[in-house]
Amino acid sequence: MPAAAEIESHTIAVLVDNEAGVLARVIGLFSGRGYNIESLTVAEVDEDAHKSRITIVTNGTPMVIEQIKAQLDRLVPVHKVVDLTLDTISIEREMALVKVSGTGEKRVEALRLSDAFRASVLDTTHSSFVFEITGSPEKINAFVNLMRPLGLVDVSRTGVVAIARGAEQM
Structure with missing residues (x-):
């Protein structure tokens, strides 16, 4: 069989x-x-x-x-x-907006992780952040999963955009 x-x-x-x-x-x-x-x-x-x-x-x-x-x-x-998976070597990226709510140590940890992931802080209040992160879908998944215990409130993702490497035109 x-x-x-x-x-x-x-x-x-x-x-x-x-x-x-x-x-x-x-x-x-x-x-x-x-x-x-x-x-x-x-x-x-x-x-x-x-x-x-x-x-x-x-x-x-x-x-x-x-x-x-x-x-x-x-x-x-x-x-x-x-x-793009089979026919060529490609670059894939996705962008996400990630809202995290928290205070104290959770707030500090969210900021530390955002720095490690090179996420930008787009908005901040006394109790929340909105981060912008760009990268592979795996990178975004990892960032979102690390934010869950820190007070993840909402996620908005663009979906994957991809382009072939090299000089060829689609």
Whole structure:
């Protein structure tokens, strides 16, 4: 009996026309087939050509990932699909705003940890901080987990943005 294929996480960049309904069609492809989206970011990247870049972090077996890429590539407003996990060496970053409430030693420890993680203090009151942290999703997860016992109140994350290293254009 063959071994079950292992679930992998992949970051996929999709260059699309910047027009109404495109994002809904991409998301519809995922939801209609039961594929999960772990992270989704989208923004216009070429104003003159009206192109946007959608960065999707999803997971599945290698066969499922190949199906996702093939189905994305068949959508009409899609110009290019790149699996940044397989096709190239890429840089991934995410930004988060993290609100922590506490006083005394917990407040001091939150500040010490924010310094260690190179998080910026965006807002401060007598009983709370809002930190901004940028880095890999793993770095942000570690920071958030360390803030939990110190009075974590709220977290807002952007989702992953990624780009290939080197001179090639998407």
